[in-house]
Amino acid sequence: xxxxxxxxxxxxxxxxxxxxxxxxxxxxxxxxxxxxxxxxxxxxxxxxxxxxxxxxxxxxxxxxxxxxxxxxxxxxxxxxxxxxxxxxxxxxxxxxxxxxxxxxxxxxxxxxxxxxxxxxxxxxxxxxxxxxxxxxxxxxxxxxxxxxxxxxxxxxxxxxxxxxxxxxxxxxxxxxxxxxxxxxxxxxxxxxxxxxxxxxxxxxxxxxxxxxxxxxxxxxxxxxxxxxxxxxxxxxxxxxxxxxxxxxxxxxxxxxxxxxxxxxxxxxxxxxxxxxxxxxxxxxxxxxxxxxxxxxxxxxxxxxxxxxxxxxxxxxxxxxxxxxxxxxxxxxxxxxxxxxxxxxxxxxxxxxxxxxxxxxxxxxxxxxxxxxxxxxxxxxxxxxxxxxxxxxxxxxxxxxxxxxxxxxxxxxxxxxxxxxxxxxxxxxxxxxxxxxxxxxxxxxxxxxxxxxxxxxxxxxxxxxxxxxxxxxxxxxxxxxxxxxxxxxxxxxx
Amino acid sequence: xxxxxxxxxxxxxxxxxxxxxxxxxxxxxxxxxxxxxxxxxxxxxxxxxxxxxxxxxxxxxxxxxxxxxxxxxxxxxxxxxxxxxxxxxxxxxxxxxxxxxxxxxxxxxxxxxxxxxxxxxxxxxxxxxxxxxxxxxxxxxxxxxxxxxxxxxxxxxxxxxxxxxxxxxxxxxxxxxxxxxxxxxxxxxxxxxxxxxxxxxxxxxxxxxxxxxxxxxxxxxxxxxxxxxxxxxxxxxxxxxxxxxxxxxxxxxxxxxxxxxxxxxxxxxxxxxxxxxxxxxxxxxxxxxxxxxxxxxxxxxxxxxxxxxxxxxxxxxxxxxxxxxxxxxxxxxxxxxxxxxxxxxxxxxxxxxxxxxxxxxxxxxxxxxxxxxxxxxxxxxxxxxxxxxxxxxxxxxxxxxxxxxxxxxxxxxxxxxxxxxxxxxxxxxxxxxxxxxxxxxxxxxxxxxxxxxxxxxxxxxxxxxxxxxxxxxxxxxxxxxxxxxxxxxxxxx
Numbered sequence: 001x002x003x004x005x006x007x008x009x010x011x012x013x014x015x016x017x018x019x020x021x022x023x024x025x026x027x028x029x030x031x032x033x034x035x036x037x038x039x040x041x042x043x044x045x046x047x048x049x050x051x052x053x054x055x056x057x058x059x060x061x062x063x064x065x066x067x068x069x070x071x072x073x074x075x076x077x078x079x080x081x082x083x084x085x086x087x088x089x090x091x092x093x094x095x096x097x098x099x100x101x102x103x104x105x106x107x108x109x110x111x112x113x114x115x116x117x118x119x120x121x122x123x124x125x126x127x128x129x130x131x132x133x134x135x136x137x138x139x140x141x142x143x144x145x146x147x148x149x150x151x152x153x154x155x156x157x158x159x160x161x162x163x164x165x166x167x168x169x170x171x172x173x174x175x176x177x178x179x180x181x182x183x184x185x186x187x188x189x190x191x192x193x194x195x196x197x198x199x200x201x202x203x204x205x206x207x208x209x210x211x212x213x214x215x216x217x218x219x220x221x222x223x224x225x226x227x228x229x230x231x232x233x234x235x236x237x238x239x240x241x242x243x244x245x246x247x248x249x250x251x252x253x254x255x256x257x258x259x260x261x262x263x264x265x266x267x268x269x270x271x272x273x274x275x276x277x278x279x280x281x282x283x284x285x286x287x288x289x290x291x292x293x294x295x296x297x298x299x300x301x302x303x304x305x306x307x308x309x310x311x312x313x314x315x316x317x318x319x320x321x322x323x324x325x326x327x328x329x330x331x332x333x334x335x336x337x338x339x340x341x342x343x344x345x346x347x348x349x350x351x352x353x354x355x356x357x358x359x360x361x362x363x364x365x366x367x368x369x370x371x372x373x374x375x376x377x378x379x380x381x382x383x384x385x386x387x388x389x390x391x392x393x394x395x396x397x398x399x400x401x402x403x404x405x406x407x408x409x410x411x412x413x414x415x416x417x418x419x420x421x422x423x424x425x426x427x428x429x430x431x432x433x434x435x436x437x438x439x440x441x442x443x444x445x446x447x448x449x450x451x452x453x454x455x456x457x458x459x460x461x462x463x464x465x466x467x468x469x470x471x472x473x474x475x476x477x478x479x480x481x482x483x484x485x486x487x488x489x490x491x492x493x
Numbered sequence: 494x495x496x497x498x499x500x501x502x503x504x505x506x507x508x509x510x511x512x513x514x515x516x517x518x519x520x521x522x523x524x525x526x527x528x529x530x531x532x533x534x535x536x537x538x539x540x541x542x543x544x545x546x547x548x549x550x551x552x553x554x555x556x557x558x559x560x561x562x563x564x565x566x567x568x569x570x571x572x573x574x575x576x577x578x579x580x581x582x583x584x585x586x587x588x589x590x591x592x593x594x595x596x597x598x599x600x601x602x603x604x605x606x607x608x609x610x611x612x613x614x615x616x617x618x619x620x621x622x623x624x625x626x627x628x629x630x631x632x633x634x635x636x637x638x639x640x641x642x643x644x645x646x647x648x649x650x651x652x653x654x655x656x657x658x659x660x661x662x663x664x665x666x667x668x669x670x671x672x673x674x675x676x677x678x679x680x681x682x683x684x685x686x687x688x689x690x691x692x693x694x695x696x697x698x699x700x701x702x703x704x705x706x707x708x709x710x711x712x713x714x715x716x717x718x719x720x721x722x723x724x725x726x727x728x729x730x731x732x733x734x735x736x737x738x739x740x741x742x743x744x745x746x747x748x749x750x751x752x753x754x755x756x757x758x759x760x761x762x763x764x765x766x767x768x769x770x771x772x773x774x775x776x777x778x779x780x781x782x783x784x785x786x787x788x789x790x791x792x793x794x795x796x797x798x799x800x801x802x803x804x805x806x807x808x809x810x811x812x813x814x815x816x817x818x819x820x821x822x823x824x825x826x827x828x829x830x831x832x833x834x835x836x837x838x839x840x841x842x843x844x845x846x847x848x849x850x851x852x853x854x855x856x857x858x859x860x861x862x863x864x865x866x867x868x869x870x871x872x873x874x875x876x877x878x879x880x881x882x883x884x885x886x887x888x889x890x891x892x893x894x895x896x897x898x899x900x901x902x903x904x905x906x907x908x909x910x911x912x913x914x915x916x917x918x919x920x921x922x923x924x925x926x927x928x929x930x931x932x933x934x935x936x937x938x939x940x941x942x943x944x945x946x947x948x949x950x951x952x953x954x955x956x957x958x959x960x961x962x963x964x965x966x967x968x969x970x971x972x973x974x975x976x977x978x979x980x981x982x983x984x985x986x
Contacts, residue, residue: 006876006879007876007879007880007883007969007972008969009968010580010965010966010967010968011872011873011876011966012591012965012966014530014966017591017592018527018592020593021522021526021592021595022522024596024599024600025518025522025596027600028600029511032600032603033511033514033603034511036603036604037507044615046615048836049611049615049618049619049836052615052616052619053619056619056620058619058620058623058859060624060627060859060866060867061867062866062868063868063869064863064865064866064868064869065863065864070863070864073860073863074860077604077616077856078600078603080615081604081606081614081615081616081617082614082615084605084613091612092613094605094607094850097605098505098510099505099507099513100510100513100563102514102603102605103513103514103517103518106518106521106599106603107521107567107570107571109598109599109602109803110525110526110571110599111570111571111574111577112577112590112595112803112804113575113577114585114587114804119575119584120577120584120585121574121575122537122540122573122574122575123545123549123570123573123574124574125542126542126545126549126551127551130551131553134553150643150644150848150852151850151851152849152850153848153849153850154847154848157693157847161693171695171697172697173692173697173698173699174699175669175674175675175691175695175696175700176670176695176696176697177669177670177697178697179670181668181670182668191849192824192849193847196822196847199665199666200654200693200694201693201694202668202694202696203668204665204666204667204671205665205666206666206668248826248828304850310605311607311850311852312850312852329692329693331685331688333685333741334949334950334951335741335947335949335959338948338949338950338956340929340932340956341932341935342935342939343542344542347542354650354686354689354693355643355646356644356645356646357587357644357645357646357797357804359804359805366551366553367563367566369553370553370557370558370563371557371558372557373553373555373556373557373558374553374555375555375556375557376557379504383499383500383504386499386500390500439833439835442834442835443835446612446835454828456827456828456831457831458827458828466828472503472504473503473505473507474500475500475502475503476500476501479500
């Protein structure tokens, strides 16, 4: 064909596209937002994989489909997806649906840009800096650096890499082989991304020294000291300690002041993995849990968890003001970070990241913050604590519920002992039988779709439930329902 | 306060939230979708950082703001953001707005789940597998493995890590120090993520052997052979070759068959970074550019670029069927990947990733594919090639335009020589002066907001424009406008 023939008209029908999009948005509002948060409806509509595959007709074919069929597909996608915004979804560290944050997320998608340069993301370059500065202020830093990362795992790994670079800048060029054997430290309750990171960064999982935690899940500073000595005696060079604020299962906070003392004594980089617990900094009542966090060198904090901002929103914050992050990760690609631009290229912040294209993760948090203010966020954090306190009292009051431990945060960990096992606590098979209760209740729960809550074994402890209520939509009635439903589903086990 | 007081009522006003969201969605449709793609409107409304900061009032305060003010803020965010969906946005490897893909992205946000287990993402676990299988089929593999990653850089790094693990599984535990000095290879035109990855993974940038490319930007296989020998002679162990399909600036494709021959001869992992060029596999006319890709061990492919799916959608595909990805990255966290679940836990695929929480990136591509079919996607790819061919002919026809090279892909690289410099090609200062033309035109373009196109220097070549048209909305008139506008903006330079 002649060059340009076929290009007279657009390759897509914009008017039809807008019509479809408008209908899809109405469906989104009806199904995902309204019905998805409606207590009269299910949290999930369970189907076995084989059955669901058949229902969805996922196959991709040569020809396209008409709009009404596509809309039906969208409806099915929504129908069979788990309603994480439902007030009875207690399964994950993220939950709830905030309309302002969601508006920010939808607008982010529609604007579809990448957070690398001021040229391509002027609003978001400035906005990210303001949001990061605000988070740093809550940590207790008047200055510093930071970046949003695709999730807390990567935030932790960035911290690990920056710490390595700060200590051994030559490693960037020469690799880990040119460095001494490095050792890093985290409690045995730390998130698995520390181990994944050690593997990925070429440090090796053997060089993660897991520090013993007490029975509440908190790192024991004396044990940290011992592990550091042990690493040194093995000829390794300690360089990085990751303290956890809000462990995944128990919700434990490591004692930051004591850990910071140890780090200071040994000249180690202190990273705080506050992916989960960081949002407690917003509460004047509860921020004491993180006392000492201002002594950290880096902090990972995921507002997408407790603040219901939506996946993903994970900040890596640094105390450094020397441009370490840029020097550690920067590559200065000439096709993005031209030095002869007509504006101040200090605003082209995207080279601080390991990524090239990077999603905009600041708008959703910024818009929520503008909507409710710092005090509104504080109320939500306090409310989540109040939900947990209420449940703790109820669990103590009700027969058959047994706390795994008194929560210091908002992870409610408990066993449900069904009537058939009550009074048999001394029997040989008690724990073995109890360990089968949570999975059995969970199966019934999923099949009914009435609510969702997670369970897991933990160390020597057999399967127990871990309940989390971060959604501001949760009321006392939902919490009562939660306990009633556990009783109902488990009464005959 | 008594436990539970204050929990009688929800902590957010759902009805007001829905009302706000509905208004925000209308604004999104008007501003970001309709106006954002309207040729009568600007691609960007340039403001200096200082001025924009004042206009946006970004500061976060103790108190929240009323809905109308928030909506005005959303309007401002849209107004001052770059319209990447505009048919005259030619600046990035991603552009354009597809209404179906956008519907998929918005629904993804509203459903807000994480792609780790079947329990929490039943629809998306199945959907991701179908989409990845389809992409693998286009690569030429009837089986294999894969995962969506947060961007092509990380996809490349995953490949590097999996290759290292396959060759030296002990490195995961023992770290790079326990391994020989590793060497990896990529052309000097390869994406900077290869170097960033070598640094991050502890391999070291010194151990990236950059292979010479020919004048069109294609790796020279004989040079690869030489670099491998050089690495060996230095005592390093070659393990990984990254061939590029679609380099960032020139759009070059490495000769995969010859590169694969070299890899086969030396027993090296062949990774193909087809982040940019992979979508050409959809075109029966143009897929020959990637001939031999089926011989790769891994492929990175970003449908968010050429297919206008929206940031981010980056697939890492593997030929491996032995579960290498899971063994390499898996940590088996007991609180997510319980083995005693009531369904087949083979569907809990999230442990293959380095991340913990992982966004759903499959729905947008799946919905677009369902809407237009494989043939519709093929037409879009062919159309992008046709746009470039049309421009090539026009550039050759018009005075003052000079191709940097005849494109094999859809990167149109050219200089604009303003009238004042024409006929002065032999003068000493010609290239120096020409190098200042593109930045000057770009500044005027941005200040007027009429369109956007990228420029960069490249090796010994002074600044030239790199134009990309992937949006199916682009017509011949837009392409004519593009060239006319360059002439208009640069005529007096």
